[in-house]
Amino acid sequence: MFSSACGVSEATWTRTAAITAGLSDTDFVAAAFTRQAGWADYGRVTINSGANAGARREVRSHGADGLIELWEPFAAPLVVGDTVSITAGCDKRLATCRDRLANGASFRSLPHLPGTDATCRYPDAR
Numbered sequence: 474m475f476s477s478a479c480g481v482s483e484a485t486w487t488r489t490a491a492i493t494a495g496l497s498d499t500d501f502v503a504a505a506f507t508r509q510a511g512w513a514d515y516g517r518v519t520i521n522s523g524a525n526a527g528a529r530r531e532v533r534s535h536g537a538d539g540l541i542e543l544w545e546p547f548a549a550p551l552v553v554g555d556t557v558s559i560t561a562g563c564d565k566r567l568a569t570c571r572d573r574l575a576n577g578a579s580f581r582s583l584p585h586l587p588g589t590d591a592t593c594r595y596p597d598a599r
Contacts, residue, residue: 498546515562
């Protein structure tokens with residue numbers, strides 16, 4: 474997502490908020506981050522201030538009330554008050570590209586091509 478071929482502006486899909494609670498090494502709450510749950514799934518968090526400034530991690534899931542779960546912890550503990558930039562995620566599905574990002578024309582895959590499992594459904598020629 475957000476490549477030159479994609480054509481979607483990363484700045485349009487990035488929000489900034491402050492950490493209001495650090496729940497664990499990989500979970501935190503940014504209460505001012507009021508996007509609907511799932512908005513940041515598969516997205517990215519960039520730390521803007523504090524000991525982890527400049528570090529990035531991928532978002533595992535984004536729940537209600539600004540709960541963010543990361544795949545990997547940061548080097549230093551997350552501190553309440555540190556600011557973060559949260560970028561929306563992309564699950565690489567046509568429906569997401571078309572409906573959420575209004576970018577279906579630039580979708581770069583073959584969503585209607587049957588997979589190899591489709592060839593296994595037919596009887597053998599013997």
